[in-house]
Every structure is written in structure tokens, then in C-alpha cells.
Amino acid sequence: VIVGILTDFGTRDHYVGTMKAVVLSVFPAATLVDITHDIPPQDILTGALELAAACPYFPPGTIFLVVVDPGVGTRRRGLAAQAGGYRFVGPDNGVLSVALMHLGLDSARIVELNDARFALPTISPTFEGRDRFAPAAGWLARGTDLREFGPEVHDPVHLSVPKPTRTPGGIEGQVLRVDRFGNLISNVDAPLVMSLAAPVDIVIAGRHVPRILSTYGQAPPGELCALIGSSGHLEIAINRGSAATQLDARPGTPLVIRAADGGKR
Amino acid sequence: VIVGILTDFGTRDHYVGTMKAVVLSVFPAATLVDITHDIPPQDILTGALELAAACPYFPPGTIFLVVVDPGVGTRRRGLAAQAGGYRFVGPDNGVLSVALMHLGLDSARIVELNDARFALPTISPTFEGRDRFAPAAGWLARGTDLREFGPEVHDPVHLSVPKPTRTPGGIEGQVLRVDRFGNLISNVDAPLVMSLAAPVDIVIAGRHVPRILSTYGQAPPGELCALIGSSGHLEIAINRGSAATQLDARPGTPLVIRAADGGKR
Amino acid sequence: VIVGILTDFGTRDHYVGTMKAVVLSVFPAATLVDITHDIPPQDILTGALELAAACPYFPPGTIFLVVVDPGVGTRRRGLAAQAGGYRFVGPDNGVLSVALMHLGLDSARIVELNDARFALPTISPTFEGRDRFAPAAGWLARGTDLREFGPEVHDPVHLSVPKPTRTPGGIEGQVLRVDRFGNLISNVDAPLVMSLAAPVDIVIAGRHVPRILSTYGQAPPGELCALIGSSGHLEIAINRGSAATQLDARPGTPLVIRAADGGKR
Numbered sequence: 089v090i091v092g093i094l095t096d097f098g099t100r101d102h103y104v105g106t107m108k109a110v111v112l113s114v115f116p117a118a119t120l121v122d123i124t125h126d127i128p129p130q131d132i133l134t135g136a137l138e139l140a141a142a143c144p145y146f147p148p149g150t151i152f153l154v155v156v157d158p159g160v161g162t163r164r165r166g167l168a169a170q171a172g173g174y175r176f177v178g179p180d181n182g183v184l185s186v187a188l189m190h191l192g193l194d195s196a197r198i199v200e201l202n203d204a205r206f207a208l209p210t211i212s213p214t215f216e217g218r219d220r221f222a223p224a225a226g227w228l229a230r231g232t233d234l235r236e237f238g239p240e241v242h243d244p245v246h247l248s249v250p251k252p253t254r255t256p257g258g259i260e261g262q263v264l265r266v267d268r269f270g271n272l273i274s275n276v277d278a279p280l281v282m283s284l285a286a287p288v289d290i291v292i293a294g295r296h297v298p299r300i301l302s303t304y305g306q307a308p309p310g311e312l313c314a315l316i317g318s319s320g321h322l323e324i325a326i327n328r329g330s331a332a333t334q335l336d337a338r339p340g341t342p343l344v345i346r347a348a349d350g351g352k353r
Numbered sequence: 354v355i356v357g358i359l360t361d362f363g364t365r366d367h368y369v370g371t372m373k374a375v376v377l378s379v380f381p382a383a384t385l386v387d388i389t390h391d392i393p394p395q396d397i398l399t400g401a402l403e404l405a406a407a408c409p410y411f412p413p414g415t416i417f418l419v420v421v422d423p424g425v426g427t428r429r430r431g432l433a434a435q436a437g438g439y440r441f442v443g444p445d446n447g448v449l450s451v452a453l454m455h456l457g458l459d460s461a462r463i464v465e466l467n468d469a470r471f472a473l474p475t476i477s478p479t480f481e482g483r484d485r486f487a488p489a490a491g492w493l494a495r496g497t498d499l500r501e502f503g504p505e506v507h508d509p510v511h512l513s514v515p516k517p518t519r520t521p522g523g524i525e526g527q528v529l530r531v532d533r534f535g536n537l538i539s540n541v542d543a544p545l546v547m548s549l550a551a552p553v554d555i556v557i558a559g560r561h562v563p564r565i566l567s568t569y570g571q572a573p574p575g576e577l578c579a580l581i582g583s584s585g586h587l588e589i590a591i592n593r594g595s596a597a598t599q600l601d602a603r604p605g606t607p608l609v610i611r612a613a614d615g616g617k618r
Numbered sequence: 619v620i621v622g623i624l625t626d627f628g629t630r631d632h633y634v635g636t637m638k639a640v641v642l643s644v645f646p647a648a649t650l651v652d653i654t655h656d657i658p659p660q661d662i663l664t665g666a667l668e669l670a671a672a673c674p675y676f677p678p679g680t681i682f683l684v685v686v687d688p689g690v691g692t693r694r695r696g697l698a699a700q701a702g703g704y705r706f707v708g709p710d711n712g713v714l715s716v717a718l719m720h721l722g723l724d725s726a727r728i729v730e731l732n733d734a735r736f737a738l739p740t741i742s743p744t745f746e747g748r749d750r751f752a753p754a755a756g757w758l759a760r761g762t763d764l765r766e767f768g769p770e771v772h773d774p775v776h777l778s779v780p781k782p783t784r785t786p787g788g789i790e791g792q793v794l795r796v797d798r799f800g801n802l803i804s805n806v807d808a809p810l811v812m813s814l815a816a817p818v819d820i821v822i823a824g825r826h827v828p829r830i831l832s833t834y835g836q837a838p839p840g841e842l843c844a845l846i847g848s849s850g851h852l853e854i855a856i857n858r859g860s861a862a863t864q865l866d867a868r869p870g871t872p873l874v875i876r877a878a879d880g881g882k883r
Binding site: 113 | 357364386389390404406407412530532534567568570571580582583592593
Binding site: 363364365366368370371373374375377381385394395423424425427477478479480483484 | 622656832848853858
């Protein structure tokens with residue numbers, strides 16, 4: 089059984105290793121896969137988006153152990169969930185909600201983690217990742233049925249992901265995430281872009297991007313370009329450079345797309 | 354068999370991957386778990402503390418491969434040790450000593466790694482992690498008895514961890530480590546804090562922290578707070594911020610705790 | 619089967635985790651080992667050197683999944699290769715070439731990845747690591763013969779690694795890579811150094827390094843020293859400090875070695 093792990097713990101402390109130790113204590117045969125631990129501290133939205141982007145590439149049966157948890161130790165609930173053949177463990181703050189929505193909330197089953205049998209004997213109010221979520225992931229991997237963990241939850245916290253708006257002249261969107269290459273991944277997906285008549289004109293941070301390429305290498309080095317990235321969203325990039333640095337752009341930076349002739353396809 | 358690995362090698366070079374390759378060459382069925390590789394270069398004390406914090410969460414039988422080794426290639430010894438159901442491999446510079454002390458030095462057995470059968474044929478004087486320690490961990494995982502590795506060691510190097518002092522008015526301690534969230538983990542443990550009459554007044558870097566909360570989220574965002582962290586020690590934190598940055602604090606920064614009424618509980 | 623993974627993806631995004639998910643989807647029993655993901659973005663030479671340094675320490679049968687790929691989505695080929703008992707998957711831009719050369723190009727077999735059966739159904743032109751290379755590594759791990767993947771390639775891209783030159787007075791070389799400790803690893807290997815009469819005088823960044831030690835700890839803390847590093851190359855280091863920072867040196871920084879008496883051994 090694969091356990092995919094995503095946190096904002098970074099890797100300079102022992103925290104992630106300790107969580108893995110707990111998972112393996114419960115279920116030694118687990119195959120642990122790091123998704124990332126470098127979610128910006130307490131950035132629930134980025135965590136939710138990264139999880140949702142990675143999730144469909146994992147084989148069915150995978151358990152996701154997700155800890156971006158600014159409310160650790162407070163009364164926010166801990167959740168276990170299953171949807172689309174996957175299972176999830178994490179805090180009830182929306183960090184699971186984007187992935188669950190993609191998989192279909194109607195068919196999702198969500199329960200509250202409140203059975204002490206599936207947690208460590210002592211739960212630190214500052215590290216539930218280790219004491220509550222990691223053991224729950226271990227027990228799920230070991231085959232424990234979701235319903236054993238606690239009562240069903242019908243009102244999990246949902247994250248509101250900024251959505252693009254269609255305007256008479258085009259589309260107004262924004263940057264959702266910036267990757268390590270400085271590529272700016274927007275909230276505008278491919279079908280929406282294609283609903284405009286080509287060619288399009290993209291404006292971001294006062295700069296015009298004249299057309300949409302297939303891949304980075306089609307642009308001359310150093311030149312700003314747009315393309316549909318690997319998650320199916322419009323992305324602004326610089327071949328062999330960082331669009332984030334050059335445009336001083338970040339999550340939330342607005343982006344406007346206009347059909348060059350103002351018309352619809 | 355789990356092999357937990359802790360180094361100061363960072364992850365930008367191939368060094369950690371190469372060590373893992375060597376472990377798996379000796380014992381292909383090992384389950385490798387990274388504790389951290391971002392111990393500050395040559396910082397033996399931080400390495401020892403991180404190891405000791407993570408160790409008890411690993412299942413018995415785990416082997417710890419620990420390489421923070423400024424003396425690589427010199428005459429300092431290499432060690433293998435067993436204590437409390439765990440086994441350890443690392444240099445004799447104290448990096449194992451805090452974990453061993455927690456597990457009980459009386460019952461620990463420590464040997465010197467000096468049998469060439471359990472090392473690579475050529476030992477680089479600048480990378481014993483790869484050529485001596487990794488293969489030894491592999492052989493331990495494969496079931497080789499500790500006594501096979503070399504003669505018993507009765508005088509391993511012990512690290513002196515700064516200890517808090519009890520004063521008439523309270524406790525004087527210091528910051529031991531800073532985690533990625535900027536939380537300041539001190540050397541004052543929970544029983545010691547509780548030996549003072551509540552409420553307490555904590556002074557660090559010229560700032561007063563008025564009371565001890567259960568968890569970060571109980572403090573308003575941006576406000577300095579104190580709590581008992583996940584390793585059972587007093588911790589200074591800022592909810593959704595970095596106490597290290599805001600106080601300009603680091604390992605060694607002093608911390609004074611006073612019972613507000615000057616009395617003992 | 620071990621799959622060793624080396625990329626320039628960093629670890630702050632989900633990219634590496636997603637590639638691992640794809641490998642495990644094809645072959646769940648793979649043992650995944652990170653070599654490094656912190657190759658500087660698009661730095662093919664550094665990727666090639668790190669791969670070549672790590673490769674010989676992996677057990678035969680290991681598959682290397684290597685993605686440093688500025689030409690992703692363009693017409694550059696994808697390759698699978700086998701040599702010296704190892705197998706490789708990666709783009710045809712030279713990133714595999716140094717390792718293959720060390721293993722013997724004569725006996726290497728290289729094919730182009732062009733069979734859709736061994737890729738994901740949709741190939742994003744911006745993430746072939748996930749959609750083409752990771753599944754190919756999975757199929758190799760599962761036992762698919764190299765020849766099944768596509769036609770043989772006889773003209774793979776070769777990287778030119780800067781070579782040292784022998785001069786009348788000594789050797790002129792350069793820094794090839796800088797590791798996390800700030801050690802400067804040169805392109806001058808041990809046999810070449812030993813071809814000069816000892817003692818030698820090394821000049822780098824206007825500083826003289828008087829002699830070659832066995833290991834860092836033989837130099838007083840803070841002092842510049844030279845030694846033969848763990849990959850068998852001349853290395854400039856500072857015991858408990860960073861030579862890169864102190865000399866402001868980087869890949870490409872020249873290095874001159876002279877026999878102190880001007881003579882040959």
C-alpha cells in the first residue's frame with residue numbers, strides 16, 4: 089500500500105521522518121512517497137492544490153497523509169476520507185477539499201478521527217501529524233475500514249479556490265501557484281482558454297504575452313511565453329529563466345486574456 | 354528492517370543517494386527513512402538532538418545511520434551500538450550519545466567499526482559515510498551481530514547538552530534548536546516548568562511571554578506565546594509567524610522563567 | 619528493483635512525487651531512491667556529473683530515471699539505455715552521457731523511447747518526466763526488454779566535460795562542481811595529480827594552497843586545503859568552512875597546479 093505524504097514541515101527538522109516512523113510502526117509494509125514537504129508554512133490553499141495535482145497519478149488504493157495544519161491542537165476536527173479509490177487523512181481545514189471535489193464529493197465518504205485506538209497514546213497538541221494523522225494512515229494501510237475511525241462528517245470545510253471570470257472581452261484570472269522554475273500556474277484551464285477565438289493576448293504584470301506555445305523550448309531563451317502546463321492550466325513562463333522573478337509575480341497576481349479580435353470562437 | 358538516516362549532507366549533492374545505494378547493495382530489502390539531511394554542516398549537537406527526538410517513534414529493530422562527521426578520515430573511531438532495541442552506526446564524536454543516554458547507557462553495547470569485511474574495499478578519507486558507515490548499517494540490517502564488527506568501546510565520546518539551572522527565582526535555560534517554523538525549542542522540559550508555581554513569566558530576548566498555552570492556535574496570529582512542544586520541552590512560538598526571526602533568536606539564546614509571585618508550587 | 623531518480627525539479631512542488639507515483643503505478647514493487655532533485659534548473663552538465671558519481675555505488679540491475687530536460691516537449695529524443703548492468707531513462711541531451719562513457723560506450727545499447735505502450739496515454743509537452751520517462755522506468759523495472767521501447771540510437775548527444783590540460787609547468791584545470799559544504803571539486807583526477815613531482819603548489823582565485831592533505835580535519839579550522847575527494851578528484855576545501863564562499867569560486871573557476879620544483883616525478 090502506498091502512503092503519499094504532503095506537509096508544510098520542511099525537511100530540516102526530524103518531523104517528517106518521525107511521522108514516517110509512526111506509519112511504519114503501525115504498518116511496516118507501507119511504501120512511503122513524499123509528495124512535498126515544502127508547502128509554505130500554514131498555506132492550506134497551496135497544500136490543497138498540490139495534493140489535487142498529484143493525486144490522479146497515484147494508483148488506486150493510495151492513502152494520502154496530509155498535514156498543513158495551522159489549527160493543530162485546537163477544536164478543528166481530524167478527518168479520514170475515501171473517494172475515487174483513494175483514501176485521505178488530514179485536518180478538517182480544507183486541505184483535502186480540492187482533491188475530494190475533483191474526485192466527486194457525492195461519492196466521497198468522510199469521517200471524523202476520534203477513536204483513540206487509532207492514535208498514539210499521548211497526543212501532543214502541537215504535533216497531531218505524528219500522534220493522530222500518521223497512525224490513522226498506518227491503520228488505513230493495514231486495512232481498517234474507514235467507518236471504524238469515527239462518525240460520518242457531512243459538513244467538511246471547503247476551500248474556496250479563486251475562479252476565473254468570463255468578461256465580455258475575455259477572461260480575468262490569477263496566478264495560483266509558482267513552481268521552482270518560476271513558472272506561474274494560473275487558475276485558467278485549457279477549455280476556458282480555447283473558448284476564446286485565437287490568437288489571444290495575455291496581459292500580466294503590465295507585460296503582453298502574444299501567443300500560446302506548446303512548450304518552453306519553443307520560446308527563445310529569456311523570452312516570456314504562455315502555454316498549457318502539465319496540470320492543464322494556462323502557465324506563464326520564461327524559457328531558461330524565472331517568470332516569477334522577472335515579473336515579480338506571485339499567487340494572486342492578476343492575469344487578463346483577450347481574444348485579439350475581441351470575438352468569440 | 355528500517356534504516357533511519359540522519360546526516361548534514363544536504364540533498365543538493367548525490368551523497369545521500371550514494372549512501373542509500375550502498376546500504377541497499379548490502380541488504381536490498383531495507384526500508385530507508387530519511388530523518389533529515391539538513392543538519393547545519395558539522396553541527397554535532399543539533400544532529401544528536403534531532404536523532405534523540407525522532408528515535409523513540411521508530412519501531413524496535415530500527416537501525417540508525419548517522420553521519421555528522423567533521424572528523425571524517427581522522428583517527429576518531431567509527432561506532433556501532435545497540436540500546437533499547439535499536440541499533441546505531443556513526444562516528445564517535447557524540448552524535449549518537451544523546452539518543453544512547455535516553456535509552457540507557459548502562460544497557461547499551463558499543464563497538465568500534467574496524468573489520469574491513471563490513472566496509473567497502475576502498476575507504477575514502479573524506480566520505481566514510483559511504484565507505485564505512487553505510488555498509489555497516491547494511492550488514493546490521495542483514496543480521497550481522499554487533500560483536501562481529503569490532504572490539505567493545507567503553508569510553509565513547511559524550512556530548513554535553515546545555516542544561517537549565519534552577520535559581521532562587523526560577524529557571525535559567527536556553528534555546529537548543531530552531532525549527533523551520535521559527536519555533537524556539539528550549540532545554541527546559543515540562544516537569545521542570547511545572548515545578549514552578551503558575552502563572553510564570555518568561556523572558557527571552559528582552560520580551561516577556563506572559564503565559565503558557567496548549568497550542569499555537571490559542572494565540573492571536575502574530576503574538577508571541579509559550580507552550581510545551583511535541584518533544585516535551587518549553588517552546589517559544591508565534592502563531593502563524595516566526596519567533597526566531599521576530600526575536601532574532603537562535604540556539605544558545607538565553608531564556609529565563611520566573612514564577613510570577615516568586616514562589617514555588 | 620531499485621529506481622534511482624535524479625532531476626532538477628526541486629522538492630517544493632509535487633513533480634517528483636508525481637513521477638514516483640507513475641513509476642509505482644507501473645511497477646509497485648520498485649524501491650525508489652532519490653539521488654538528488656536539486657540540480658540547478660536546466661544544468662545538464664551538473665546532472666550528468668552527479669549521476670556519474672553516484673552510479674557505480676548502486677547495485678547492478680538499478681534503473682536510473684534522469685530528468686534534467688530544458689528541451690522538454692521539443693523534438694529532442696527520449697532515450698533508454700543499458701550499460702555495465704545498469705539501465706537508464708532520460709532525454710537525449712547528454713545528461714546520461716558521462717555515466718554511459720564511464721561504463722563503456724562500446725558495450726552500451728541505446729534506444730529511442732517512441733512506443734506509446736510504455737508512456738501515459740496523454741503526454742504533456744511540458745512534463746515528459748511524468749508522462750514518458752517515469753512510465754518507461756516502470757516498464758524497465760517490470761522486466762520489459764530494452765529493445766521493445768524503440769529503435770536503436772547510434773548518435774546520442776555527448777556532453778563535453780571540460781578537461782584539464784597538461785602544461786610544461788604543471789596542470790591547468792577548473793572547478794566542476796561545488797557541494798553543499800562549499801567544497802570545490804575539480805576536473806583533475808588523482809592519477810594526474812600524482813604525475814607531478816610532489817610537493818605541488820595549487821593556485822585558485824589568487825590563493826596558494828601549499829600541499830595536499832588526506833582529509834579536511836588535518837587542516838586547522840578555517841584554513842584552505844587541498845585533498846583527493848571521494849570521487850577521486852582534486853578538491854579545494856576549508857575545514858569547517860566554505861571554500862566556495864571564501865574564494866568566491868564556482869563551476870568554471872580555473873585552478874593551476876605546479877610541481878614546486880617545476881619537475882616531473
